[in-house]
Amino acid sequence: MTTKTWNWQTWQDLPYLTCSILEKWPHGFFTRQFSPRSPVELTDVLLAKAADFPPKSPLVYRVKQVHGDNVLTTDPAKALPKPDSEPNENGGLPEADGLLTKAPGEAVWVASADCAPVLIASTVTGKVAAVHSGWRGTAAAIVPQAIARFQQLFPETSLDSMRIAIGPGIAGEVYQVSTEVAAKVCATIAPPEISESSAILEWALSLSEPPVLPDSEPERLRLDVRRTIAMQLFQMGIKAEQVAIAPYCTYQTPDRFFSYRREHLKQIQWSGIQSQ
Structure with a gap:
């Protein structure tokens, strides 16, 4: 390794x-x-x-x-x-x-x-x-x-x-973004059968090492850009x-x-x- x-x-x-x-x-x-x-x-x-x-x-x-x-x-x-x-x-x-x-x-x-x-x-x-x-x-x-x-x-x-x-x-x-932005980013790693934004985010939030985290404000999430890049590479x-x-x-x-x-x-x- x-x-x-x-x-x-x-x-x-x-x-x-x-x-x-x-x-x-x-x-x-x-x-x-x-x-x-x-x-x-x-x-x-x-x-x-x-x-x-x-x-x-x-x-x-x-x-x-x-x-x-x-x-x-x-x-x-x-x-x-x-x-x-x-x-x-x-x-x-x-x-x-x-x-x-x-x-x-x-x-x-x-x-x-x-x-x-x-x-x-x-x-x-x-x-x-x-x-x-x-x-x-x-x-x-x-x-x-x-x-x-x-x-x-x-x-x-x-x-x-x-x-x-x-x-x-x-x-x-600490990176707060709109749910729209989070869905666009997470769509690059979501399974192809999941296409709706809400379903993409639900899937992403359920992962053991999620690329997004909950946020206290409505229509907002915390986005881990670097984790998403790594997941793109793994795929x-x-x-x-x-x-x-x-x-x-x-x-x-x-x-x-x-x-x-x-x-x-x-x-x-x-x-x-x-x-x-």
């Missing part, structure tokens, strides 16, 4: 989080203490911790996140410029919520506050992906779509080779030992993470990973 532990790392006394399930790849779930550093600067932080990992100056990528289900592949023409280089002449960032590497030594990044940052790697190809999945992305099953993209681009990628770390996000116990055939969920809630850990639900400010932390 794959060991799954979450470990705090430091760089210049600033904390960030790593997961042993991705120990073969430079990666990190960065905290609010690293704001406003960019993905290019944070890639240098990862390489400082992995001095023997080539190349020394990888191409770095991010997207304009739109709470959708689009997963793009890397394109060198869209790589982020280095701090001392000329601006990219190819226009703005592509709109998407996931990025999958096509070549070795590429770093991909997503931003989050309460949404789930998901870092994915394949032990067969060494390729990686970074995905941003809030309730909308989860309702569109963006993380399973990213896995499908792996297999489409690299047919040798088996489900057994996937390693998925779901980083800090808002916990289900694909990915095993529990291949998936790790960070034991940290952005809303309840204000000393480490920004939270839009808590602060109502557009502040983010970055999560990224580099391909082999």
Whole structure:
């Protein structure tokens, strides 16, 4: 069974989080203490911790996140410029919520506050992906779509080779949503014979590890986005030992993470990973 532990790392006394399930790849779930550093600067932080990992100056990528289900592949023409280089002449960032590497030594990044940052790697190809999945992305099953993209681009990628770390996000116990939103998300994991929203929610609430929890207000429930993502992966055939969920809630850990639900400010932390 794959060991799954979450470990705090430091760089210049600033904390960030790593997961042993991705120990073969430079990666990190960065905290609010690293704001406003960019993905290019944070890639240098990862390489400082992995001095023997080539190349020394990888191409770095991010997207304009739109709470959708689009997963793009890397394109060198869209790589982020280095701090001392000329601006990219190819226009703005592509709109998407996931990025999958096509070549070795590429770093991909997503931003989050309460949404789930998901870092994915394949032990067969060494390729990686970074995905941003809030309730909308989860309702569109963006993380399973990213896995499908792996297999489409690299047919040798088996489900057994996937390693998925779901980083800090808002916990289900404090994430209040409408029953309509909860039903849309839970519909992605409900048995196909259950289609009515009320029946979907009744089924979800009855599970031993439910993706939704009751709420004291009418027409409201508490939604566990990260648990739902894991359940989507399990239904694909990915095993529990291949998936790790960070034991940290952005809303309840204000000393480490920004939270839009808590602060109502557009502040983010970055999560990224580099391909082999």
